[in-house]
Amino acid sequence: MAQYKAFFILFAVLCGYAFCQQSVTISPTADTTATISKGGELIVKIKGNPTTGYGWYLSNADQLKSVVQATNLNAMGSSTNYVQDPAPAGFMGVGGTYLFRFNALTAADNVNLNFVYRRSWENTPIRELTVALKITE
Numbered sequence: 001m002a003q004y005k006a007f008f009i010l011f012a013v014l015c016g017y018a019f020c021q022q023s024v025t026i027s028p029t030a031d032t033t034a035t036i037s038k039g040g041e042l043i044v045k046i047k048g049n050p051t052t053g054y055g056w057y058l059s060n061a062d063q064l065k066s067v068v069q070a071t072n073l074n075a076m077g078s079s080t081n082y083v084q085d086p087a088p089a090g091f092m093g094v095g096g097t098y099l100f101r102f103n104a105l106t107a108a109d110n111v112n113l114n115f116v117y118r119r120s121w122e123n124t125p126i127r128e129l130t131v132a133l134k135i136t137e
Helices: 002-020
Strands: 023-026 032-037 041-048 056-057 067-070 082-085 096-104 108-119 125-134
Touching: 023 032, 032 041, 041 056, 041 125, 056 082, 056 096, 096 108, 096 125
Parallel strands: 023 041, 032 125
Antiparallel strands: 041 096, 056 108, 067 096, 082 096, 108 125
16 A cells, blocks of 8 residues: 555656646736746747738747747747737738747756847848846756
């Protein structure tokens, strides 16, 4: 009986650890900070309207690979998850929200996620947004 009790305690601890991985969602409209735990997930929601030709892009994805893993970027650095705002049938040009997802790979004090709002064929953004991320053990 003691073996089963020990097994269930170990199982509960391991399952608890797996399900306690932190998930933080932010919706910044200006530069901001966020804190997550190593192994946790950060979801960044940014309002935008791709029907104008503009989109949000993570401009420094290559520099972040050893600290955070961006899990839903396309080849150009934009999110593959975009949710259009509710609108009446037939409405065109409706904006929505880009959802960027990141997994924290290692602890770090100051990781900047640099987002730019620009047209894919232009280099100059019309808006920039930085999320200063702290990843704790």
